[in-house]
Amino acid sequence: MATDLQNLIGANEDDDEEEIDMDVKGEDNEDQVNGEKHIAAQMMLGADGVTTSTSGQFQTQQQLQEQVSTPGGGARRSRPLEEKERTKLRERHRRAITARILAGLRRHGNYNLRVRADINDVIAALAREAGWVVLPDGTTFPSRSQGSRPAGGTSAGMTSSPSQIPSQQAPPTSLQGVSSGYCTSVEYNACHMKGVFLPTPPPYDLSSSAHSQSSDMAGNGGERSESLPLIAGSMEAINDKQLIGLPPKLPERDFAGTPYVPVCVMLPLGVINMKCELVDPDSLLKQLRVLKSINVDGVMTDCWWGIVEAHAPQEYNWNGYRRLFQMVHELKLKLQVVMSFHECGGNVGDDVCIPLPHWVAEIGRSNPDIFFTDREGRRNTECLSWGIDKERVLRGRTAVEVYFDFMRSFRVEFDEFFEDGIISMVEVGLGPCGELRYPSCPVKHGWRYPGIGEFQCYDQYMLKSLRKAAEMRGHNYWARGPDNAGSYISHPHETGFFCDGGDYDGYYGRFFLNWYSQVLVNHGDLVLSLAKSAFEGTCIAVKLPGIHWLYKTSSHAAELTAGFYNPCNRDGYVAIAEMLHKHGAALNFACAELQREELQEALADPHGLAWQVLNAAWDSCIVVASENAFHCHDRVGYNKILHTVKPVNDPEGRHFSSFTYLRLTPLLMERDNFAEFERFVKRMHGEAVLDLQV
Numbered sequence: 001m002a003t004d005l006q007n008l009i010g011a012n013e014d015d016d017e018e019e020i021d022m023d024v025k026g027e028d029n030e031d032q033v034n035g036e037k038h039i040a041a042q043m044m045l046g047a048d049g050v051t052t053s054t055s056g057q058f059q060t061q062q063q064l065q066e067q068v069s070t071p072g073g074g075a076r077r078s079r080p081l082e083e084k085e086r087t088k089l090r091e092r093h094r095r096a097i098t099a100r101i102l103a104g105l106r107r108h109g110n111y112n113l114r115v116r117a118d119i120n121d122v123i124a125a126l127a128r129e130a131g132w133v134v135l136p137d138g139t140t141f142p143s144r145s146q147g148s149r150p151a152g153g154t155s156a157g158m159t160s161s162p163s164q165i166p167s168q169q170a171p172p173t174s175l176q177g178v179s180s181g182y183c184t185s186v187e188y189n190a191c192h193m194k195g196v197f198l199p200t201p202p203p204y205d206l207s208s209s210a211h212s213q214s215s216d217m218a219g220n221g222g223e224r225s226e227s228l229p230l231i232a233g234s235m236e237a238i239n240d241k242q243l244i245g246l247p248p249k250l251p252e253r254d255f256a257g258t259p260y261v262p263v264c265v266m267l268p269l270g271v272i273n274m275k276c277e278l279v280d281p282d283s284l285l286k287q288l289r290v291l292k293s294i295n296v297d298g299v300m301t302d303c304w305w306g307i308v309e310a311h312a313p314q315e316y317n318w319n320g321y322r323r324l325f326q327m328v329h330e331l332k333l334k335l336q337v338v339m340s341f342h343e344c345g346g347n348v349g350d351d352v353c354i355p356l357p358h359w360v361a362e363i364g365r366s367n368p369d370i371f372f373t374d375r376e377g378r379r380n381t382e383c384l385s386w387g388i389d390k391e392r393v394l395r396g397r398t399a400v401e402v403y404f405d406f407m408r409s410f411r412v413e414f415d416e417f418f419e420d421g422i423i424s425m426v427e428v429g430l431g432p433c434g435e436l437r438y439p440s441c442p443v444k445h446g447w448r449y450p451g452i453g454e455f456q457c458y459d460q461y462m463l464k465s466l467r468k469a470a471e472m473r474g475h476n477y478w479a480r481g482p483d484n485a486g487s488y489i490s491h492p493h494e495t496g497f498f499c500d501g502g503d504y505d506g507y508y509g510r511f512f513l514n515w516y517s518q519v520l521v522n523h524g525d526l527v528l529s530l531a532k533s534a535f536e537g538t539c540i541a542v543k544l545p546g547i548h549w550l551y552k553t554s555s556h557a558a559e560l561t562a563g564f565y566n567p568c569n570r571d572g573y574v575a576i577a578e579m580l581h582k583h584g585a586a587l588n589f590a591c592a593e594l595q596r597e598e599l600q601e602a603l604a605d606p607h608g609l610a611w612q613v614l615n616a617a618w619d620s621c622i623v624v625a626s627e628n629a630f631h632c633h634d635r636v637g638y639n640k641i642l643h644t645v646k647p648v649n650d651p652e653g654r655h656f657s658s659f660t661y662l663r664l665t666p667l668l669m670e671r672d673n674f675a676e677f678e679r680f681v682k683r684m685h686g687e688a689v690l691d692l693q694v
Contacts, residue, residue, distance in 0.1 A: 325423075453561035485561075
């Protein structure tokens with residue numbers, strides 16, 4: 001263990017300083033040799049490039065010697081002593097910075113750099129981190145693109161045996177199954193966790209998070225070429241006549257014969273207006289018929305609390321939804337319904353504004369503590385605080401009773417659709433955006449990606465719960481929120497609570513985070529127990545968000561503020577999975593299939609988070625459904641969804657139970673986009689397609 005740790009951390013800074021001194025001395029010697037060579041060259045050549053006479057040589061040599069021996073003599077290659085000293089100081093300062101960079105990469109980034117690493121090693125390591133292949137001779141090219149590799153001059157390096165490529169070693173296996181080239185601190189701490197399924201990234205994954213296998217292939221002489229046909233193809237020798245820069249032809253996995261996964265399409269947010277009327281039914285009917293023609297299984301729609309129970313408690317208006325459901329029933333499509341107890345508007349993708357019911361807003365004006373509140377006292381009206389789940393502050397009802405009455409009214413109103421099996425799943429909204437989480441990252445309060453967000457526990461009802469928990473522990477002074485947790489846009493290292501070794505891992509921090517996350521679990525447990533009663537015999541589901549940014553840090557700060565107690569030394573999703581299993585609820589997890597360049601800067605790992613959540617769910621025998629997090633219309637995005645929904649190397653043969661496409665828009669119905677979507681649906685159903693790229 002000590003040897004491994006030493007290899008991981010590398011040498012100390014004293015070794016780097018020793019190297020600095022040696023390099024500076026070497027430069028001085030090099031300057032002296034260069035100066036002597038310059039003098040000799042001037043002695044041998046005249047102004048016109050012809051050899052001079054012996055007397056001319058002697059005279060020139062004498063003049064140059066005088067210039068060298070005289071300080072500030074004016075020779076181009078001989079520098080004054082003061083300038084040499086300044087150069088030494090600059091070089092020593094530059095190399096000291098390099099030494100600190102190396103030390104930081106070893107200690108905090110777990111880069112396995114050699115003891116005498118120089119700037120070339122650093123650049124090569126960072127290039128591999130970004131998904132590039134770096135050969136021993138310095139040749140560098142993208143690991144995922146055949147056409148970007150330089151033609152000529154490096155074929156020998158491409159066909160080298162493993163013994164001839166010592167600098168590229170296979171990175172250690174990570175918890176998430178998608179290594180970043182070198183083991184991060186999260187992966188290093190989490191590698192002790194057992195029973196984790198590690199998937200193989202798809203060959204068409206163009207994101208930086210899937211490059212580690214290209215490093216494996218290069219470092220092992222192409223031994224992994226069978227599992228990654230795209231990378232194997234990119235390593236073939238390129239002749240001088242081959243064109244460079246053409247779009248690569250992406251090989252695709254054939255999903256013919258794979259399990260049938262139903263595909264639903266999410267309807268527009270504003271399909272029902274504030275008067276609970278169906279908007280443009282004729283146009284919607286045409287679109288639904290087109291979806292039916294390509295064998296889409298069903299549609300999903302939100303049933304908005306702010307529309308149905310808008311004006312008075314327990315006065316429900318379901319007219320628009322009845323007409324919509326009848327239309328879907330006539331087309332023999334399935335229905336997935338979301339009980340949306342949150343407001344719409346202000347978040348990414350919201351194109352309509354649907355507030356909470358008017359009568360709830362009136363209560364909130366006189367008692368704003370019914371809403372989630374941050375440390376500065378700002379109220380978030382996206383949904384009701386979980387602190388009033390059992391408080392009779394909503395015209396004599398608790399929040400949980402309000403939710404149950406709404407769900408029971410829906411079940412009674414549409415009884416025939418339940419009996420006929422038209423409504424196949426009911427997703428229960430448990431927080432902002434219908435997700436089980438705290439509203440920790442509201443854009444309207446200044447949050448910007450990839451900020452850590454803020455804790456939302458400062459309304460009087462949540463603080464009351466915190467005081468009670470602190471009293472039970474015998475530490476009354478713990479009845480407070482952290483005072484060093486930063487702001488919405490802070491980064492973990494800027495705070496005393498979330499930084500490495502920060503208060504989040506101390507006695508108080510563990511107490512607070514355990515209470516904060518337990519409130520989330522208790523809220524889900526309470527609401528689902530009533531939903532199970534209301535929708536007996538029908539599948540109920542819960543949507544869980546993918547808080548993937550800052551996942552590669554020790555604290556996982558963004559997850560902590562959202563209510564998921566999931567630092568690098570604790571699995572925060574097991575308790576949620578067990579709670580869902582208790583009620584027989586399915587998990588709807590949004591997969592982040594579209595990667596963005598800033599993911600690496602945000603220390604994000606959507607794949608790693610997804611597989612941690614999926615392992616927790618499957619270990620608890622939970623049915624898993626999914627939906628895409630961003631709009632998708634291209635084949636690369638669809639391929640990545642397919643690979644996530646139907647994992648190729650799961651030893652248990654597990655797959656998602658259904659997939660919901662986000663969302664029905666005019667852009668989806670365009671000819672080319674719809675053709676790609678039809679192809680995607682066929683592959684989800686396990687049907688063969690004729691235009692596979694191989």
